[in-house]
Amino acid sequence: MSKPKISSDWMAGCAGCHMSLLDIDERIVTIAELADIRATPITDLKEPDAGGVDVGILEGGINNTANEEVALRMRSRCKILVALGDCAVFGGVPAMRNFFTLEESLRRAYIETESTDAEGKIPNDPELCRPTKVRGLQEVVPVDVFVPGCPPDADVIFYVLSELTQGRIPELKDNLLHWD
C-alpha cells in the first residue's frame, strides 16, 4: 500500500500554526516516513494534487474570496480535512474584525492609519479578491478534524499527524486539548 498523501495550506492566519508544525523538529522525519508530504506553503509544490490527497490541513480563517477558493479547492481534493489552529477552528484573532463593518475596517487600514498620507485609498481593482466577514473553516466547507490552539502545541500536531497518517482519527482530550 502506498503512503497516504498529506497537503496543507494557509489562509487568514499568521503562519504560526505551520511554525508550530515545524516545532515537531526531528519527528518530521517520522511523519515523512509515514506519509508522502505533498504541497504545503513550506514545500515547493503550491497546490494540492489535482488527483487528490488523503489528508488536507488548513490554517487560518476565511476572510476573503481568495481564502474561500483555497478552502473549496482543498476540500474538493482531500479525503479528511483538518482545521488547524484557532483561526481555522473559530475565526481566531482575525475575527476581531467582525466587530466592525467591512467599510470601517478598510477605511482604518488604508486611509486612517497613522502612516498613510492624504492619498490613501481603498484598493478596488477587479482583479483583487473581495474581503468578507472572517469565518472559521466550518462556515464554508465541512470539516472532519478540529485542532484548536493558538497555536496548537507541536506535540498536539505530531499526535494529530501520526494518527491521521496511520489511518486513525485523532481524539483530542486532556493534555492535548487547549484553546489557548
Next chain:
Amino acid sequence: MISLTIDGKTIEVTPGTTILRAAEMAGIHIPTLCDHDELTPYGGCRLCIVEIQGFRIPVTSCTMPVSQGMVVQTNTANLRASREQILSLLFSERNHFCPFCQLTGGDCELQNAALNEGMTHWPMFTSWNTFSVDTSHPFFVLDNNRCILCRRCVRACGELVGNFTLGVAERGIHSMLVADSDQPLGESSCISCGNCVQVCPTGALIDRQSAYRGLEKDLEITPSICIGCSVGCGVKLFTRDNQLVRIEGDWNAPVNCGILCKTGRFKPLEESRDRLTTPMLRLDGELQPTSWDEALWAIVDHLRPLIGRKEDGVAALASTRLPVESLTLFKSLFADRFQSSMVTSVEEGRPTGLLAAMATELRQPFEGRLDSLHTADCVVAIGVNLVEGHEVAGFFVKRAIPRGLKLVVIDPQPNDLDPLAAYTIKAVRGSDVDILLALQAAVVDEDLAKASPPAFDAEKILASLPGKTGLQVRTIREVARLLGTARQPVILFGKGITARSDNETLRMLIKLARLIGALDEDHSGLISVKGEANSLAAAQLGLDQPFQLNGNKAVFVALGDDYPSQRLIERLEKAPFLVVQASYASPLTEIANVVLPVEMWAEQDGHYLNLDGRLQLAHHALRAPSGAWAHRTIFTALADRLSLSISSNWKEELYKRVPSVAINEN
C-alpha cells in the same frame, strides 16, 4: 435527613439541600457556570442539568432541592450532548474568542467547562452581535461581549454588598449588564469594591491592574489578612516576580467570607509614594544617605543619655498598622527600657482610649462580635460613617436591608448610609448625649425597657429635647419603638463617640444598649469599629494616649507604611531630634534627623487584633527591597547597641489589660 441516589451512590443530606450541593458532598462533580457558594442559586447557565427518574426533562441541579428517594443521573450520554449544546449556544452568542482574552489557558470557567466536555470547537455559527466595552471605571473593565449572563456579578453586588449597582438591561440576545440605568460604570453608583470582578467566570469583568500579568497558575498566592482597617478581612495576595499583581477576598476567611472593599482590593495596588531603601542622616541641615551602621549609631548616641528620663527623654509613636510583634518590641524598648511616659500610637488612642478605660472600669469586655450583624434586625450607626472606613462592616449592614433590617443613622453630618436608613437623626452638633438620653426616656415611656430603667423623668427629658437638639419628639419615639421592639438590635459606633475627650456619650450608649437588650449577659450588640488594623492591639499594649511633646528631647516614630497626619507633622516639627522609621517618603521623613527604611505591610509577618478581638496572622507575600529592614530587626539592633534587653512576649502583653471585646485566638 433525606436519602437520595446520585449516579448510583446513596447519600443522606438535610432537607432543602440542592441536588448540586448534595452531589458535591458525595464527591460527584456537576459542571456549572452561574452557581457560586456565596450566592443564591439562579439557574441561569443551565449547565448543571441532571436527569431525575420520573421527570420528563432534565432540570437544573443548582435550583432543585432534594426529595426522599430521588434517583439522579448526572452524566448520561443525553446530558453530555445537552451540555455540549448549551456550551455551544453560550460560545456562539458573543465574542468568546479565546486567543485574545486575558483569561485563556486556565482562568476562564467557560473555556474550562468546554475542555472538560472534550469540545474541540463549537459547531454553531457565531452571532456577531456586538456591545460597546465600558472602560470608564478606574479599577476594572466591563466587556459585555464576553458576558454569559450568569448574573453572578449582579447577585454579588446586591446580595453580598447591598449596593445594587449592576443589573441586566434589554431582553434575549440583547441582554447586557448595566450599571444603574445604563450609566458608564465610572459615573455610576458603583463603590469600586470589585466583588463582581472576583466572581465573574469569564473575561467580562477584568481588573485593570492584573489583566495580562499572568494566569493564576503563573502567580504565587499567599493567604493573608487585609490591614486597610480594623475589620481584618481575609485576602489572597497574588504576586509574580516580587510584584503585587492582584488582591482577592478569601472565601474561607471567617470575617468577610470572601468580600472586600476598594481599600482592601484596589488601593494597595495604586501605591505611588517613593519607596525608601537607604537610611538617611541629617548633616549640615540636609538629609544624606548613610549606612545602617552609621544611622543606628547616630540614634544610639543621641538616645543613650535619655534612658530612664520619664518626662524629658524620648517620646515614641508607632503606627497601628504594625503587627503586634513589632508593637511589643517597640513598647518594650521605649516604655519599659527608656521608661518614657510618652509612648503611644499615631492614632493616639482616639478609636480605643475610652473603650479601654471603660473595660477596665467594668472589669470585663462589653463589646460584641461583628458577625451579630448577620442576624441583626435593627442597627443603629452612631458617630460612624461606614462607607468612609470599615466598609465591609457597612456591606454587612447594607446587604441586610432587603431582608428587613432597619437602620438608624445618628450623625449630624451627611452620612453615606443616610439614603438606606429607616431613620436619620440629624441634630445640632454635640447633641449625642441628649439624643441618647431622649431615646432611653422614650424606650421607658413606651414601656419597652428590657432592663431596669435609670431614675429619670422621662417626660421632662422628652419635653426638653426639641429646644436642645432641634429634633421632634415624635421621631425619637418612633426610633425608640423600633429599638425597643427589635429582636436583635446592634449598635455600631465609631470615632464620633470614642474620640471625645470625655466618656459621657459612651456611658449613655451603654445605658441605651442595656435598656433595649443589646447588652445582656451572654450577648453584646454593641460594636465599635475602632480605627486601623491594630488599634485594639495598641490599646491592649497601652499605646493609646494623646501625644504631647512635653519636654522630650527626642521623638522616635515607627511609621511603617502609614500616612502621617498633618496634625502629627505640625507637632513633630518642634521635636529637637526626630527619628522616622518609614517605608515611604513623606513630609514627616523630610523633617526627620534620621530616616530608617523599613518593610511595608506585604513584606512582613505578624499578628493583628481586629475590631472584635479576633487574633489573625498576616503573611508576607513580597520580599522587602534590599536596604529596607524589618521593624523587629531595627528595634533589636537599637536595643543591642544600647545594651538593653527587650521583650518579645507579645501574647502575654495582649492580655495585660481587660480588653473591650474578648480576644478570640481561633
